[in-house]
Amino acid sequence: MADAIIAKAKAIYGKRLTPEDYSFLLRRGSVSGVVAYLKETERYHKTFAHVNENQIHRGQVEQLISRDMFELYIRLCKFMAADKNSFCFYLIKELEIKQIIAALIYIKAGSADGYLLEMPTYLMEYACFDLMKLAKATTYREVLEVLSDTPYYKVLKLLLSTFRRQDDMNEAAVTLYAWYINWAFRAIDRSFSDAEAAALKEIFLRRSDLSNITVCYRKKSLFNEDAERIKKSLYNVHYRLTPAMIDEILSRPDAADRLLELLRKMYLKDRIEYDPENLEIAVRRYNYSYYKRQLGFTDNGVMALYSLMVLCETERANLQTIIEGVRYQRPPSETEKLLVI
16 A cells, blocks of 8 residues: 555656746736646646636635645545544644634634635535634634534633733644644554654654744844743754753854754755745755655655645645735746745
8 A cells, every 4th residue: 555655646746847837837927827827737737627717816726726735635545545543634633723723813813704714615524623613703712612522622721711912822823733743643653663653753853843943033033032932932842953952042142143054054954045034935945855855765655645745735835926926916036036846
């Protein structure tokens, strides 16, 4: 089964958009032009086959691309005959958490219908809570009621009862992600041997390191926040970046510069250029390169699945960047700098 899913993942990746495709897309002067081009590609022909490019708006295009990626993921999970409690369904958990955070953000902003407009209807069949009820929630208490029969209720119950401070939303995201890591590690340990388990857990350790470095840099360079406040926004698992290293760096007056140097030495090396004002692009480029290698060499079917979905998400983000660029008439050369190819 592992060989079959790896072969499928590689075949799907082989249909990805090429640098030449991106070059043509960058020169399209409108959203309709982008859709018309995507219709002609092997990767997105079915996605847009029945769409009138002259009547579709940016948000609908992005929703169709996201749905396409999700449906691809579900097909691969079904092909693997994965149990819904297995690690293969990691993406469902990630998307559930994103929905909760999005709903909380809109409630905090006082936008009653905000989440409803962006709710991914394709997730309704798979989420462990009712997305429509979540969309109708107007208070934190109502969100808890929606989550009452899920693990998220215990995770958020105390936090949401004291939701007052400006950094509460960050704290909610970090708390949910900490639960998600624990869930992932338990699911991995149930199904994989020591070597395979270690490789899959490393996904989350690397991810936490990269997030912690970029969060620290942003909060230090832009807002000069104190160390204790910054650490409340950090994930609690570590790979190369240890808590002692974080404490030492954040105590220094040149913390921002040290964080950039640490990111380069630990992850980017000299292979990936970075703009200090947009480190997220550099991190995405690192992830693209790393998981492209993983897909090429892994003999673990689940690692192939995860790697493929990272690569698909990179393509989705590239298309979103291009669509935003043509929508707001950004020069193609400027948009090109933001792509991960």
